[in-house]
Amino acid sequence: MGSQDTYNGKAALNDARDWSHLFSAESASRKPSVMQAMHGILAQPGIRSLGPGAPSTEYFPFYSMDFEVGSTDAFETVGMKIPDTTTAIHAGKYDNTTGTSIYDLEIALQYGLGTGSKQLVKFLTEHVQLTHNPPYRNWQTILSAGTTSAFEIVLRMLGQPGEYLLVEQHTYTTVFETGLPLGWKFAQVRMDNDGLLPDDLDDLLSTWDEKSRAGPKPRVLYTIPTGQNPTGITQPLPRRQAIYRVAQKHNLFILEDDPYYFIQMPVYNPATRGTPTPVPSLLPSYLSLDTDGRVLRMDSFSKIIAPGARMGWVTAPAQVIERMVRTHEVSVQNPSGFSQIAMFKLLHDSWGHAGFARWLAHLQGEYAKRRDALFEACDAHLPREIVSWVPPTSGFFAWIQIDWKKHPQAGDRSALLVERQVYDAAIACGALVVPGSWFLPDEGAGGMDEVFFRMTYAAASVEDMREAVRRLGMALREVFGLV
Secondary structure, rough: EEOOOOOOOOOOOOOOOOOOHHHHHHOOOOOHHHHHHHHHHOOOOOOOOOOOOOOOOOHHOOEEEEEEEOOOOOOOEEEEOOOOOEEEEEEEEOOOHHHHOOOHHHHOOOOOOOOOOOHHHHHHHHHHHHHOOOOOEEEEEEOOOOOOHHHHHHHHHEEEOEEEEEEEOOHHHHHHHHHHHHOOOOEEEEEEEOOHHHHHHHHHHHHHHHHHHHOOOOOOOEOOOOOOOOOOOOOOOOHHHHHHHHHHHHEEEEEEEEEEOOOOOOOOHHHHOOOOOOOOOOOOOHHHHHOOOOOEEEEEEOOOOOOOOOEEEEEEHHHHHHHHHHHHHHOOOOOOHHHHHHHHHHHHHHHHHHHHHHHHHHHHHHHHHHHHHHHHHHHHOOOOOOOOOOOOOOOOEEEEOOOOOOOOOOOOOOOHHHHHHHHHHHHHHOOEEEEEEHHHHHHHHHOOOOOEEEEOOOOOOOOHHHHHHHHHHHHHHHHHHOO
8 A cells, every 4th residue: 555645755645535425335335354354363473263264275285386487588479489588487385484485375375355465465556656656645456356357346336326437439348248237327428539538528527417318427437548448549648637637627536447558659650660669658647647536547467467367456545445345355355366376476576576567568569560560451451542540559459440421322321230231241251350339338229420440459460460451451342342
C-alpha cells in the first residue's frame, strides 16, 4: 500500500474520496470472512493451531518446480525454438524454511489470502509505485484472477441493477456480456482518433434525463485508454486530462482497463521499416493523474506474460479494495498458487524491476514489427477507394472502416447487412476478421451508420497476415464490384 505524504516534492497528498455511496447492496452487506481472519492470529508467535481446516503441506506431492525463462541479458524471440540465452529458475517446497527464497511451494499451494500472496503483492505494489506513482495516500494493490474476473466482481460491487455504465462508442464485447446479466445498461460516448470525446461525455451527463433514459445519471465510466479494444486508439495525455476533469465535474468513478499499456509503439512509418526505432516513453495513466482517488485500474499478465496464468493486479482506493477482497474471500479466494509462484520466481527472484522493464521494452519492439507487417499488407492489398485506417500506436488491433455507401445496393441495404455480406465473403475467401457491430451493446440491431472491422496482428505469422489481408481484399472487391 502506498502511503507517501509528499508527491514529487509538492504538497502533502490527500486521501481518496469516499465511495461508499457507490457500493451495491450485495457489496455493502459483505462481512469479513471469519476463516480468513484467522490468518492474522496464526501469524502471532507461539500459536499452536487447531483452527483452519487446511490440509497438511506434508501431503502436497510437489517438491520442486523448474522453469527456463527469458534472460534479461539478451531477450530473444526465435519462433518456435528455445533461445540460446535463457535463465533457469528453481522453486522448492521448503525454500522459505531454508532461507533460499521468501516464497516457496509450501506457501504458494496452501490456502491464501483474498489479496493474493503478500510476497507477490509487495513486488507489484512497488511496480505500481515505480510506473504510476498514484498521487494520493491510501491506495492499495491486490492480485486478481485475471481482468475478466476482476471486471465481473467490480460490476457486482458498484451501482444497482438498472444503472448505466458509461462506455466508449465501440468497446470490448465482454463488457456487455458481463454487464447485461447483472442488470447494467450502457451509455455510449462518441470517439474520434484520440479516443473518448470529453465534450460529448460532459454533454451526455449535463443533459441526462432520468425519465427518458429510464435510469439515473451514470456514476461509473469504463475505458480502455491505451490500444483500445477494438479500435486500437490510444488517448494522448491532453485527452486523458480532459476526461479526468469531466469525471471530477460529475463525480464519476473511472474503471481503467489497461491490458495494452505496456505495448506502446512508435508511430507507423513504412519508410523506416527495418530501422531500429526508439521505444516511446509510456503515457501517464489515469491512475497517475488521480489526485482524488477516483480510479480503479486493472492490469493483466495476459498480454505481457501469458493469458493462461489467469492473473492480474488491481489498484484502487483502500476502501474499494477492501470491498473487493471481501468478494474474493467467498469466490476466487486468490489466483492459482502455481501461477503465483511462477510469477514471483520470474519477476522477483529472477528479473527484478529492471529486468521486467527490459522485457516490456522488448515486447514493444516485437509487436511494433508485427503491426508494421500487417499495415504493409493493408497498403498492398486493400482497396483504398472503399477502405480507410489509422495505424495504432499501442495494443494488438487494427480497426478498418469500410465506406459501405459505395456498395452497389447501398440504397436498399443497411450498414449491418453490408457488414454481414463482407464478413461472409471474407470467410468464403479464407480470411477471418471481426465485425465492428459485435462491439456495440445491441450488436447493431438498433441501426448503425458506419461499418468497421477489427483485425489483430498479435499472434499470426507475417506470412499468414499478408495472405489473410490479401484474401480480405479479394472479398471486398467482390462484394463492392471493384475491378
